[in-house]
Structures are given as C-alpha cells and as structure tokens.
Amino acid sequence: MQGLPEQLANGLILGAMYGLIAIGYTMVYGIVQLINFAHGEIFMIGGFGALTAWLWLPDGTSLMVALPLMILMAMMCSVLVGIGAERLAYRPLRGGPRLAPLITAIGLSIALQQAIWAFYPGAKKDRSFPRFSGGPVEIGGITLQRGEIFLLIAAPLCMIALAVFVSKTRTGRAMQATSQDPDTAKLMGINTDRIIVTAFAIGAAFAAIAAVAHGLKFGQVSFRMGFIAGLKAFTAAVLGGIGNIYGAMIGGLVLGLTEAMATAYMSNVPGMQQFGGGAWKDVWAFVLLILVLLFRPQGILGERVADRA
Amino acid sequence: MRHRSLLILTTGITAGAMALSACGSRDDSGGGGDSDKTTVVIGLDAPLTGDLSALGQGIKNSADLAVKTANKNEEVKGVTFKLVALDDAGQAGTGQQNATKFVGNDDVYGVVGPLNSHVGESMQKVLGNANLVQVSPANTAPQLSQGPNWQKGDKKRPFDTYFRTSTTDAVQGPYAAQYVYNEMKLKKAFVIDDKKTYGAGLASTFKKEFTKLGGKVVATDNVNPEDRDFSAIATKVKNSDADFVYFGGEYPAGAPLTDQISRAGAKIPVVGGDALFSGEYISLAKKKAEGDLATSVGAPLETLDTAKEFMKNYKAAGYKLPYEAYGGYSYDSTWAIIQAVKAVVEENDGKLPGDVDDARKQITEAMNDVSFKGVTGDVGFDEFGDTTNKQLSVYKVEKGEHKPVKTGTFEE
Numbered sequence: 001m002q003g004l005p006e007q008l009a010n011g012l013i014l015g016a017m018y019g020l021i022a023i024g025y026t027m028v029y030g031i032v033q034l035i036n037f038a039h040g041e042i043f044m045i046g047g048f049g050a051l052t053a054w055l056w057l058p059d060g061t062s063l064m065v066a067l068p069l070m071i072l073m074a075m076m077c078s079v080l081v082g083i084g085a086e087r088l089a090y091r092p093l094r095g096g097p098r099l100a101p102l103i104t105a106i107g108l109s110i111a112l113q114q115a116i117w118a119f120y121p122g123a124k125k126d127r128s129f130p131r132f133s134g135g136p137v138e139i140g141g142i143t144l145q146r147g148e149i150f151l152l153i154a155a156p157l158c159m160i161a162l163a164v165f166v167s168k169t170r171t172g173r174a175m176q177a178t179s180q181d182p183d184t185a186k187l188m189g190i191n192t193d194r195i196i197v198t199a200f201a202i203g204a205a206f207a208a209i210a211a212v213a214h215g216l217k218f219g220q221v222s223f224r225m226g227f228i229a230g231l232k233a234f235t236a237a238v239l240g241g242i243g244n245i246y247g248a249m250i251g252g253l254v255l256g257l258t259e260a261m262a263t264a265y266m267s268n269v270p271g272m273q274q275f276g277g278g279a280w281k282d283v284w285a286f287v288l289l290i291l292v293l294l295f296r297p298q299g300i301l302g303e304r305v306a307d308r309a
Numbered sequence: 310m311r312h313r314s315l316l317i318l319t320t321g322i323t324a325g326a327m328a329l330s331a332c333g334s335r336d337d338s339g340g341g342g343d344s345d346k347t348t349v350v351i352g353l354d355a356p357l358t359g360d361l362s363a364l365g366q367g368i369k370n371s372a373d374l375a376v377k378t379a380n381k382n383e384e385v386k387g388v389t390f391k392l393v394a395l396d397d398a399g400q401a402g403t404g405q406q407n408a409t410k411f412v413g414n415d416d417v418y419g420v421v422g423p424l425n426s427h428v429g430e431s432m433q434k435v436l437g438n439a440n441l442v443q444v445s446p447a448n449t450a451p452q453l454s455q456g457p458n459w460q461k462g463d464k465k466r467p468f469d470t471y472f473r474t475s476t477t478d479a480v481q482g483p484y485a486a487q488y489v490y491n492e493m494k495l496k497k498a499f500v501i502d503d504k505k506t507y508g509a510g511l512a513s514t515f516k517k518e519f520t521k522l523g524g525k526v527v528a529t530d531n532v533n534p535e536d537r538d539f540s541a542i543a544t545k546v547k548n549s550d551a552d553f554v555y556f557g558g559e560y561p562a563g564a565p566l567t568d569q570i571s572r573a574g575a576k577i578p579v580v581g582g583d584a585l586f587s588g589e590y591i592s593l594a595k596k597k598a599e600g601d602l603a604t605s606v607g608a609p610l611e612t613l614d615t616a617k618e619f620m621k622n623y624k625a626a627g628y629k630l631p632y633e634a635y636g637g638y639s640y641d642s643t644w645a646i647i648q649a650v651k652a653v654v655e656e657n658d659g660k661l662p663g664d665v666d667d668a669r670k671q672i673t674e675a676m677n678d679v680s681f682k683g684v685t686g687d688v689g690f691d692e693f694g695d696t697t698n699k700q701l702s703v704y705k706v707e708k709g710e711h712k713p714v715k716t717g718t719f720e721e
Contacts, residue, residue, distance in 0.1 A: 263541035
C-alpha cells in the first residue's frame with residue numbers, strides 16, 4: 001500500500017469538496033423534497049464569480065489579499081443565481097407534481113451552463129484560475145498544495161458554522177421545523193417561503209466556497225465543471241442520506257476516498273488489473289452508490305421515513 | 310416507493326441530458342455562386358468549439374486561406390472554390406452527422422478534416438460509401454488507413470476515399486521512445502493514456518518501441534479525457550521511481566495532469582504526442598509545463614522555406630487565432646483536393662463531369678496521383694492514402710514556448 005497516507009489525503013480533500021457541494025442538495029431536498037439539479041451550475045457560477053473578481057483587481061495583487069474578495073464575489077453570484085432560480089423556476093411549480101420541478105431543474109442546469117458558454121468572455125475553453133505561489137507544503141510526510149489547505153480549513157469551518165446555525169438560531173430551528181412538517185410549521189407562524197429561500201442561499205454559498213477551492217486546486221474553471229461535480233455531489237448526498245446535512249459531508253468523504261483508493265490500489269487486487277486505471281474511478285464510485293442503495297436505501301446517516309404514497 | 314423510483318428516474322434523465330448536451334452543432338452552409346463559373350464546395354470538419362477549438366480554428370483558417378489563394382490565382386480555370394465549415398466539437402457522432410450533410414450536398418466534392426482520429430473513424434465510412442474524398446490534416450491513428458490489424462503486419466486499406474497529410478502514430482510513439490531512450494538517457498517510463506483511439510494507440514506504440522530498446526515501463530494507468538482531477542495518479546507517479554511520464558492523450562487533460570504531477574512533488578517531464586503540441590497546453594499548465602516534451606508530425610514550419618509564404622499570408626489575412634499545430638497540414642490537405650479537382654477538370658475539357666457521383670469518383674481517383682510542393686514539404690500519398698512525407702520533430706517546453714529540439718525521419 002505504497003503512499004497510503006497521501007492517497008488518503010487526496011481522497012479526503014476531494015471528498016470535502018464533494019461534501020461542501022452536497023450540502024446544497026441535501027438542504028433543499030430536506031425542506032422541499034426537490035433534487036435541485038441546477039446546483040452543480042450554481043457551483044460553476046461561483047467559480048466564474050471568483051475569477052471575475054480576480055480579473056477586476058489590478059495586476060500583481062497578492063492572492064492572499066484577493067482571496068476574501070473572490071470568495072465574497074463567488075458567494076454573491078452563486079447566492080443570487082440560487083435565489084433567482086428558486087423564485088423564478090421552482091416557486092411557481094410548488095405544490096405541483098414532483099416531476100415538474102425536477103425537469104425544470106435539468107432545463108435550468110443546461111440553460112445556465114450554456115449562458116456562461118455563450119456570454120462569459122473566453123469561457124468556450126477552460127479559463128485559468130489564480131493559484132497560490134510557492135511550492136507544496138509537507139506535513140508529516142504528506143505533500144499538500146496550498147490550495148488544498150484552503151479547502152481543508154474551509155470545509156470544517158463551514159460545517160461547524162452550519163451546525164451552530166441550524167441548532168442554535170431561530171431561523172435554523174424554523175428550518176428544522178419546516179423540514180419536518182411544512183404545513184404545521186406554517187400554522188406555528190413560520191414564514192416557510194423565507195425558510196426555503198434561506199436553504200437555497202446557504203447551499204449556494206457553500207457551493208461557492210467549494211468552487212473557489214476547486215479553482216485553487218485545479219488552476220482552472222470551465223463552463224462544464226458543474227455537471228460532473230454536481231453529479232458527484234448528488235451521489236454524495238444520496239450516499240450520506242439525502243436530507244441529512246452531516247450525511248452529505250460523510251457521503252462526500254466516502255465518495256472521495258473511494259475514488260482515490262480505487263485509482264491507487266484497485267490494480268493491486270488480484271484479478272482486477274484491467275479495472276484498475278484512473279478511468280475506472282467513476283465506475284467504482286457508482287458501484288458503491290448502488291450497493292448502498294441496495295442494502296441501506298436511506299443512505300449512511302438517513303432515517304427511514306414512512307412513504308407518503 | 311416513490312422516493313426511490315424518483316432517484317432512479319433522476320439518474321436516467323441525467324444520463325440522457327448528458328448525451329443531449331454533447332450533441333448540437335451549427336450549420337452555416339449557404340448557396341450562391343457565380344453564374345458562369347462552377348462552384349466547388351470543400352467541406353471542412355473540425356472541433357470549432359469546445360476543448361480542442363484552438364486546434365480546430367487553426368485548421369479552419371488555414372483551409373480558408375488555401376481556398377482564397379486558389380480563387381485569387383485562378384488555380385483551376387472556371388471553378389470557384391468555397392469552404393463550408395462544420396463543427397464536430399470533438400464528438401464522433403457529430404462528425405458522422407456532418408459527413409452525412411456533406412454527402413447530401415451536391416456541391417461538395419471533397420472534405421478536409423477532422424482533427425480527432427475517433428471522429429475520422431466514424432466519418433470515413435459515410436464518405437467512403439459516397440465516394441467523396443477526405444483528406445485529414447491531423448488524424449494519426451494508423452488503423453484509419455492501414456486497417457485494424459496493422460500492428461500484426463496485415464495492412465489493408467479500409468477506404469479508398471481516405472487520405473491524410475499527417476504521418477501516423479505508428480511512427481510518432483516510437484520516435485518519442487527513441488529520442489527519450491537514446492538521447493535523454495531516461496530508462497523508466499510511467500505510461501498513461503486516455504483510452505481514446507488516438508491516445509491508447511500512441512501509448513501502445515510507444516511502449517512497444519521503448520521496451521524493445523531496453524527501457525522499462527514501471528507502471529501504466531489510464532484516465533478519462535474529461536477528468537481534471539488526477540491527484541491519485543499524480544501520487545502514484547511520485548511514488549513510482551519513473552524517470553518520466555509518457556501521456557497518450559490531448560492537452561485539455563494533459564495540462565492539468567502535468568501540473569498535478571509536478572505539484573505532487575515529482576520533478577519528472579511529461580512526454581506526449583502532437584496533441585500536447587499546442588500553446589494551450591503551456592497556457593493551462595503554466596510553469597509546470599517547463600521541460601515537457603511533445604512530438605509532432607513534420608518539421609517545424611518556422612524552419613521550412615516552403616512555409617514562409619504560408620506564414621506571411623496567414624498573418625496578412627488577419628485571422629484572430631494562430632494556425633496552431635495543423636495549420637500547414639490543413640492548408641496542404643485543402644490544396645491536395647484543389648489539385649485533384651484541377652486534374653479532373655483538365656481531363657474533362659475544362660469542366661467537372663455533370664454527374665456528381667461520377668465527378669466525386671474521379672476526384673478520389675485523381676487524389677492518388679496528386680503531388681506538389683506544399684507548406685509542409687513534398688505532398689503525395691502512398692498506396693494506403695498516407696503521406697509520403699514521414700518527417701517528425703520533438704519539441705521541448707522552454708520559457709513558455711515549444712522549442713524544436715530534433716527533426717528527422719523515423720527509422721526502425
């Protein structure tokens with residue numbers, strides 16, 4: 001098991017990113033039972049927002065100075081698109097058949113992707129994203145990129161902030177109430193519309209942070225990056241138990257680790273040589289998803305809910 | 310179980326959406342032409358959008374330049390050439406649709422393109438059945454001209470309509486192996502490919518020659534061409550004791566791959582084929598591309614006397630994007646079609662045969678004898694439709710530019 005600690009770190013870093021995006025899926029699903037397929041594109045737009053902020057700054061600005069501004073800009077773009085999507089695309093369909101908003105979400109996802117492709121200058125090809133200068137950092141024999149350290153700090157901070165928000169604040173508790181029973185929550189005087197918007201906004205803000213981390217890690221953003229990332233995050237949300245915010249993070253980590261381990265070691269397993277390449281990592285990730293859905297359909301941390309037929 | 314069936318449905322719809330969003334092309338063909346002159350349309354198929362658009366646009370502009378030059382000089386009396394470019398976005402299915410469109414258009418007498426070998430594979434069948442000649446400036450997969458069993462020595466030309474001005478991976482991979490082993494003295498390779506017709510073929514011909522020379526392949530791996538996360542493979546590369554990485558693939562994945570390998574702490578070069586020989590590779594990987602090598606077909610245009618005029622004219626024409634790796638080949642491919650049309654017109658008392666099928670057939674036959682001094686040197690085709698010009702070059706990334714380090718002809 002050559003290089004195991006490093007491969008674990010690779011998996012955790014990738015998983016933390018999936019997890020951050022997955023929170024947006026899971027929160028929205030938990031409250032309105034909608035799989036917001038445009039969430040991947042909200043993530044992608046965050047990346048382009050951060051890039052725009054960077055391009056506006058004068059040449060030679062240090063990334064350390066620029067980063068807060070880039071994060072802010074990414075969050076603004078993502079949250080605006082998230083709230084706009086809720087208001088214009090999903091709210092008119094609320095109460096309708098469940099399939100309608102799902103199809104709208106897919107349409108919105110393609111529309112947002114194509115909008116960036118068509119109107120963002122130079123977005124028809126991958127755009128390069130600023131990165132921290134200086135080489136990798138060695139921590140206990142593990143080589144880490146500076147951009148990855150950003151993610152390793154940001155992901156737990158976001159989780160703690162979210163946990164505190166949900167359990168300690170009024171809005172957070174209202175959110176829990178709405179997710180349990182929207183009608184009763186409304187009778188208790190909770191403005192459920194506002195809660196739903198908040199869920200969309202928080203999910204979008206987290207996706208924006210993930211997008212900045214994605215840009216710093218890979219050094220590029222592209223109009224297509226939301227699709228695969230969104231699909232992976234959706235998988236992470238289902239793995240962890242869709243609707244459960246801690247599950248989203250755990251699902252992300254499990255997925256990231258599976259991908260890293262499959263790429264690194266699957267070819268060492270006897271009889272598996274031909275399935276060992278990096279090209280197979282998605283296959284193993286989805287095999288895992290199928291296994292979880294077969295044996296624990298509610299996901300790792302999900303609770304079994306009675307089916308409302 | 311509504312909850313679960315919704316998930317399954319969602320997954321299905323997603324897969325469909327993925328397939329759909331990959332399609333879609335733009336059709337900018339149009340009629341028109343002089344009344345007393347015959348219009349001969351040359352179809353062009355290349356990825357004009359998407360990841361590989363830098364190379365595709367260079368191909369399109371260079372073909373456009375050839376057509377304009379032919380019209381200006383009245384290369385073929387009584388014939389006006391017109392270029393109709395279609396976008397394949399690097400997708401085999403779209404390329405096949407474009408080929409069908411060309412076949413259906415009675416003004417099209419020849420097709421230039423495509424860039425990708427897997428697209429070429431799907432197009433040549435359609436064009437072959439219609440006897441419509443095709444000259445690719447960039448397909449390098451050997452089986453396109455020599456049949457699927459070329460590696461076993463059983464060479465058979467699958468389509469008489471298929472020609473190319475670029476040499477094949479059958480020599481490109483081995484040429485890189487010889488250079489790395491003999492001149493750089495690197496003995497241990499980590500071979501990665503992207504499983505596409507081009508990438509996998511290149512990697513396998515490289516491996517074969519490299520082990521034959523005495524080199525050792527310490528590990529192999531593969532990636533998805535649309536992946537951008539290679540951290541796990543980069544760590545594997547770092548922990549292997551390879552002297553260099555050979556990558557059979559294209560720059561959209563190659564650039565992040567070399568970047569992540571060097572960020573993981575492996576200070577070894579990445580060596581690849583002509584699909585890494587692009588300015589985009591360097592601009593995406595930035596400083597991490599320094600020291601990487603790419604082989605490419607032909608000699609560097611800058612060193613060829615025959616290319617000086619092309620480069621001057623290209624500049625004068627004011628195209629927004631550079632001609633890139635295949636510009637010269639694209640110009641020569643287009644020019645070859647123009648020459649074949651010329652030969653047929655001269656045979657037929659100054660005009661093309663009235664019957665389209667007949668004309669297309671004659672042009673295809675004329676292509677076998679086409680021979681001229683092109684941008685990239687002497688242009689001509691052998692019995693498989695491959696170029697007779699088998700020059701290759703090795704380029705190294707130095708100070709943010711691909712600098713030619715060696716040019717020669719491959720010898721077994």
